[in-house]
Amino acid sequence: MRKNKFLTFYACLVFGFLFLPLAIIAVTAFNTAPTISFPISGFTFKWFANVFATKSFLSGFQLSFMLAIVATLIALLVGVPAAYALSRNSVRGKKLLKSFFLSPTIIPGIVVGYSLYQFIVLKLKLPVMQGLLIGHFLVVLPYVIRVVGSALEQFDFSIEEMAWTLGCGKAQAFFKVVLPNISSGIVAAFMLAFINSFNNIPVSMFLSGPGVRTLPTALMNYIEYFYDPTVSAVSVLLMAATIAIMFVVEKTLGIGALTK
Amino acid sequence: MKKQSTILLIAPITILLVVVLILPLLAVLLPTVFEGGAVTLSRYIAFFQDPYYIKIFVRTLRIALVCTLVCMILGIPTAYFISRVSKKWRGILMSVALFPMLTNSVIRAFAWINILGKNGIVNQILSALHLVDQPLSMLYTEFSVLVGTIYLFLPLMIITLVGVMENIDNDMMEAAESLGASRLLSFVKVILPMSIPGIITGAVLVFTGAMTAYTTPQLLGGPKNMLLSTLIYQRAMTLNDWTGASVVALVMIVTTLIVMKGLNAIAGRLDKRGEN
Numbered sequence: 175m176r177k178n179k180f181l182t183f184y185a186c187l188v189f190g191f192l193f194l195p196l197a198i199i200a201v202t203a204f205n206t207a208p209t210i211s212f213p214i215s216g217f218t219f220k221w222f223a224n225v226f227a228t229k230s231f232l233s234g235f236q237l238s239f240m241l242a243i244v245a246t247l248i249a250l251l252v253g254v255p256a257a258y259a260l261s262r263n264s265v266r267g268k269k270l271l272k273s274f275f276l277s278p279t280i281i282p283g284i285v286v287g288y289s290l291y292q293f294i295v296l297k298l299k300l301p302v303m304q305g306l307l308i309g310h311f312l313v314v315l316p317y318v319i320r321v322v323g324s325a326l327e328q329f330d331f332s333i334e335e336m337a338w339t340l341g342c343g344k345a346q347a348f349f350k351v352v353l354p355n356i357s358s359g360i361v362a363a364f365m366l367a368f369i370n371s372f373n374n375i376p377v378s379m380f381l382s383g384p385g386v387r388t389l390p391t392a393l394m395n396y397i398e399y400f401y402d403p404t405v406s407a408v409s410v411l412l413m414a415a416t417i418a419i420m421f422v423v424e425k426t427l428g429i430g431a432l433t434k
Numbered sequence: 435m436k437k438q439s440t441i442l443l444i445a446p447i448t449i450l451l452v453v454v455l456i457l458p459l460l461a462v463l464l465p466t467v468f469e470g471g472a473v474t475l476s477r478y479i480a481f482f483q484d485p486y487y488i489k490i491f492v493r494t495l496r497i498a499l500v501c502t503l504v505c506m507i508l509g510i511p512t513a514y515f516i517s518r519v520s521k522k523w524r525g526i527l528m529s530v531a532l533f534p535m536l537t538n539s540v541i542r543a544f545a546w547i548n549i550l551g552k553n554g555i556v557n558q559i560l561s562a563l564h565l566v567d568q569p570l571s572m573l574y575t576e577f578s579v580l581v582g583t584i585y586l587f588l589p590l591m592i593i594t595l596v597g598v599m600e601n602i603d604n605d606m607m608e609a610a611e612s613l614g615a616s617r618l619l620s621f622v623k624v625i626l627p628m629s630i631p632g633i634i635t636g637a638v639l640v641f642t643g644a645m646t647a648y649t650t651p652q653l654l655g656g657p658k659n660m661l662l663s664t665l666i667y668q669r670a671m672t673l674n675d676w677t678g679a680s681v682v683a684l685v686m687i688v689t690t691l692i693v694m695k696g697l698n699a700i701a702g703r704l705d706k707r708g709e710n
Contacts, residue, residue, distance in 0.1 A: 178617060181511060181514070181515050182515065184511050184512070184515070185511065185512045185515040185516070188508050188509075188511075188512040188588070188592075189512075189527070189530060189531075191508070191585070191588075192530065192531065192534050192585075192588065192589065193530065193534075195542070195545035195546060195548075195549060195585065196533075196534060196537065196541075196542075196545060198545060198548060198549065198555065199541065199544065199545050199548065202548060209553065251446075252446040252447040252450060253447060255443040255444075255446070255447075256443060256444050256446075256447040256448075258443060259439075259440045259443035259444050260444075262440070271444065271448075274448070274451065275447060275451070277451070277455065278451075278455060280687075280690070280691070280694070281455070281459065281687060282642075282645075282646035282663070282686055282687065282690060283646065283648070284646060284648045284663045284666055284667065284683075284686075285459075285646075285666070285683045285686060285687060286455070288462065288666055288667075288670055288679060288680075288683060289458040289459050289461070289462040289463075289683070290454070290458050291670070292458065292461065292462050292670075292676065293457065293458035293461045293462065294454075294458065297461065308454045311450075311454070312454065312455055315447075315451075344439070369536050372538075373536075373537075373538045373539065375538075375539060375540065375648060375649045376648040376649070376663070379648070379667065380667075380670075380671070390538050390539075390540050390649075393538070393540045393541075393544075394540050394649065394652070394653070397540070397544060397547070397653065405541075405544055406544075406548075408541075409537075409538075409541040409544065412537070412538060412541065413533075413537055413541070416533065416536045416537055417533070419536075420529060420532070420533065420536070424525070424529070428525075429525055429528055429529050429532065430528070432532060432536070433528065433532060433593045433596075433597065
């Protein structure tokens with residue numbers, strides 16, 4: 175394509191808009207001044223030390239990490255078999271079922287969080303952890319259905335049928351033939367689900383209990399009371415983790431796996 | 435596949451969804467349409483007669499609409515640019531667009547607190563240039579919610595659009611140009627019409643996302659600029675007004691569905707017209 179200067183300039187402005195706010199946060203994380211200021215007055219790591227001295231951030235990180243993994247595993251456990259069943263053409267009401275499995279995306283997160291709080295926490299009086307787990311399961315399930323579903327659409331089922339005629343049992347054929355062929359889809363679904371669970375706020379906001387806060391809700395709480403670069407330091411750590419994840423995904427699956 | 439095994443594979447997810455999604459939703463939403471054993475819409479009529487609620491409802495729609503339009507204005511040319519560069523550059527630019535989307539929304543809102551606040555970067559620059567005597571109050575206004583929401587959803591718009599535009603053949607553009615169309619004209623006449631389904635998909639995602647986002651209006655709006663989402667939280671958690679929160683929740687769900695169905699119907703009609 176021939177270069178179009180105006181279009182290039184326009185795109186540069188848009189990328190600047192996307193990139194600068196996060197860059198500014200990164201810079202303020204190393205600033206010595208206690209209130210966020212720019213340009214920075216001196217270089218320090220003390221806000222990072224503060225992050226590791228703040229208990230709610232550490233326990234929040236632990237909770238968010240564990241929650242994201244367990245919720246995603248549960249979603250894979252029930253989501254992969256369902257996506258597999260739906261990928262077979264013979265299923266009646268396929269479209270309806272699929273949109274039912276994707277329905278948590280239609281219901282706004284804030285409503286999911288609120289209704290779970292009312293029903294699970296207040297009415298059934300389940301422990302906070304179980305409520306959070308259920309909420310995050312709903313957050314990640316659509317990613318599993320969508321991404322694993324599209325991986326299965328690419329899969330040539332005649333290979334599976336061949337395994338059957340060669341004497342493989344149905345279960346054996348699934349684990350030995352189908353699953354290895356859709357493994358990259360499953361990994362992509364895991365990554366997307368993990369990131370979205372880890373970043374979720376509206377659902378966690380309602381389901382957090384005394385002393386049980388995910389990292390994003392702990393951050394949100396912190397911002398409401400304090401205004402110092404500790405939040406910037408947390409942001410830098412999380413952004414570094416995001417970059418690491420993106421790098422690994424790019425090297426293994428290609429970054430396109432995260433844009434589905 | 436046998437019917438039995440299909441049922442066996444689908445049963446766990448279906449039961450789980452009914453128990454943890456459908457039941458809680460019904461338990462919360464159904465009581466809002468009953469009063470003394472009879473079905474009534476009185477609570478919803480009351481909602482749309484209360485000027486305070488109408489204001490919040492209209493503000494939510496206005497922010498979602500303006501956000502969607504701005505995301506289209508900024509996103510369409512940018513996505514077009516990304517879809518036409520070399521494959522290597524496309525990967526890099528897609529990563530740059532994707533990165534903010536994978537970053538926590540608290541962080542993204544926090545960035546704008548630093549930029550728009552009283553001691554924020556914009557005010558520091560303005561006062562250093564002696565353009566203002568008093569720092570401008572930009573934070574905790576509808577403007578800051580809007581900027582934060584655009585920042586939240588622009589990457590989604592760009593990524594959705596690139597997905598559609600990169601499949602449009604470069605030859606199409608070249609054919610139009612060789613037939614004498616200017617580059618802008620061939621973009622408007624060739625690329626844009628072919629991208630409309632993608633643009634509508636992106637618009638649906640951005641509009642519904644902006645309508646229901648919670649973190650950004652909570653952190654950048656303050657109590658004076660409540661949206662439906664922050665209203666649900668306030669009704670439920672601060673005021674313990676469960677019925678009120680549930681009414682807002684259903685209003686939000688129904689509005690989202692109407693917008694989704696409406697825009698998708700337009701997309702379907704445009705698709706049909708294209709086939710003829």
